[in-house]
Amino acid sequence: MGRREVFLEEMGLGPVWRRRGEPAEAAPQEQVPELDWTGLKDAVAACTACDLHKTRTRTVFGVGDENADWLFVGEAPGADEDAVGEPFVGQAGKLLDNMLKSIGLKRGENVYIANVVKSRPPGNRNPLPGEIAACFPYLKRQIELIRPRLIVTLGKVASETLLGREATIAGLRGKVHAYQGIPLIVTYHPAYLLRTLNDKAKAWEDLCLARETMQNLQSGAPVAI
Numbered sequence: 001m002g003r004r005e006v007f008l009e010e011m012g013l014g015p016v017w018r019r020r021g022e023p024a025e026a027a028p029q030e031q032v033p034e035l036d037w038t039g040l041k042d043a044v045a046a047c048t049a050c051d052l053h054k055t056r057t058r059t060v061f062g063v064g065d066e067n068a069d070w071l072f073v074g075e076a077p078g079a080d081e082d083a084v085g086e087p088f089v090g091q092a093g094k095l096l097d098n099m100l101k102s103i104g105l106k107r108g109e110n111v112y113i114a115n116v117v118k119s120r121p122p123g124n125r126n127p128l129p130g131e132i133a134a135c136f137p138y139l140k141r142q143i144e145l146i147r148p149r150l151i152v153t154l155g156k157v158a159s160e161t162l163l164g165r166e167a168t169i170a171g172l173r174g175k176v177h178a179y180q181g182i183p184l185i186v187t188y189h190p191a192y193l194l195r196t197l198n199d200k201a202k203a204w205e206d207l208c209l210a211r212e213t214m215q216n217l218q219s220g221a222p223v224a225i
Helices: 003-010 029-034 037-045 079-084 091-102 129-146 156-163 190-195 197-219
Strands: 070-074 111-115 150-154 177-179 182-187
Touching: 029 037, 029 129, 037 129, 070 129, 070 156, 091 190, 091 197, 111 129, 129 156, 150 156, 150 197, 156 177, 156 182, 182 197, 190 197
Parallel strands: 070 111, 070 150, 150 182
Antiparallel strands: 177 182
């Protein structure tokens, strides 16, 4: 019996049964900080906390090593991700894979990839503040469960969300920030780089900074934040 079922039974509201293949009910937001991986995945799949659930094909939870040192965070699923339920699978995903490869990383191997928002905004627009607020508890819990040594934010939405302030990528990149004590590096979103090839050199600089920061973390050398 899962934690939710135990809780409901203690409250005199259980047991809870559902048909095979039927999605779990959405977990109340206040329960999210207590969820394990299974409970969190079920909660995201059933989430109706914002209107994006009305237009999505499926949620996009995240993918990779659940004990990874590296966490890469984007903003929201696009059409390809909405279709298959995995982040960064289209052209932007191919570029992200190449970016990982350039610093000796590979999707799924000591790397976890997630988005701030787990459902696709219509027309691939930027997620609205209310949608980010509704979805952020899930990302926060993912970070708590993974306990990464380094976070790399991809684009403005992810960077502003985790740093808690408005800023441009140009103003944030090139230095080490922190989220809840975890070193954080800001770089451009791969979809942006597909449209703005001149900034690929800057993204390479950001990746080199991330690699250097991780090396310092692994060696015990101080990391200036």
